[in-house]
Amino acid sequence: xxxxxxNSEALNIQEGKTATLTCNYTNYSPAYLQWYRQDPGRxxxxxxxxxxxxxxxxxxxxxxxxxxxxxxxxxxxTASQPADSATYLCALDIANSGNTPLVFGKGTRLSxxx
Amino acid sequence: xAQVTQNxxxxxxVTGKKLTVTCSQNMNHEYMSWYRQDPGLxxxxxYYSMNVExxxxxxxxxxxKVSRKEKRNFPLIxxxxxxxxxxxxxxxxxxxxxxxxxxxYFGPGTRLTVT
Numbered sequence: 001x002x003x004x005x006x007n008s009e010a011l012n013i014q015e016g017k018t019a020t021l022t023c024n025y026t027n028y029s030p031a032y033l034q035w036y037r038q039d040p041g042r043x044x045x046x047x048x049x050x051x052x053x054x055x056x057x058x059x060x061x062x063x064x065x066x067x068x069x070x071x072x073x074x075x076x077x078t079a080s081q082p083a084d085s086a087t088y089l090c091a092l093d094i095a096n097s098g099n100t101p102l103v104f105g106k107g108t109r110l111s112x113x114x
Numbered sequence: 115x116a117q118v119t120q121n122x123x124x125x126x127x128v129t130g131k132k133l134t135v136t137c138s139q140n141m142n143h144e145y146m147s148w149y150r151q152d153p154g155l156x157x158x159x160x161y162y163s164m165n166v167e168x169x170x171x172x173x174x175x176x177x178x179k180v181s182r183k184e185k186r187n188f189p190l191i192x193x194x195x196x197x198x199x200x201x202x203x204x205x206x207x208x209x210x211x212x213x214x215x216x217x218x219y220f221g222p223g224t225r226l227t228v229t
Contacts, residue, residue, distance in 0.1 A: 031215070043118075043206075043220030046217035049215055051215060104149075107156060
């Protein structure tokens, strides 16, 4: 069956360290992958998009990698801050795999501890 | 300000009483979508619309209806709500269908409780 897995439900990290979140997928061949941030009770907010032919994308303290061979994306937050605490969602374009254009993972709840 | 608005933000209703959740965007986006979010299940797509008068089922369409008569509006209709439709609902829109790489803009959410 089609599946998107984000490595863990929750991740605790100390302020200043690099947080690394994982998104694995099976049975898809997405043209691109997106990462969103969601704060409690609020709608997801777009962070980064990476295409299948791109290995890496950066935006300020954020970095995303996309390995279509491993079927995996890594999302890094460097020099993490308590304000980075939120749930992070990966989302795949599965237009080639079914009738739903965008499918979300369940998210990883990141807590950055001061 | 570019935004997606949803109304109501909170709703408590009873089983079987028809309700509509409105969604409106001011960004002239072609694509609009409804999701529900439940603990442990994540965001699941209910319906989406590629453009006016073009709607399609997502992963969990049962018990829901939508319409897209105008580009800016995409209401979600529950004809006969049941307790298993208690959830947090999000409307989203994007500049082009997600098969083109554009970000989705989400509304603030509607928390629905069906008793």
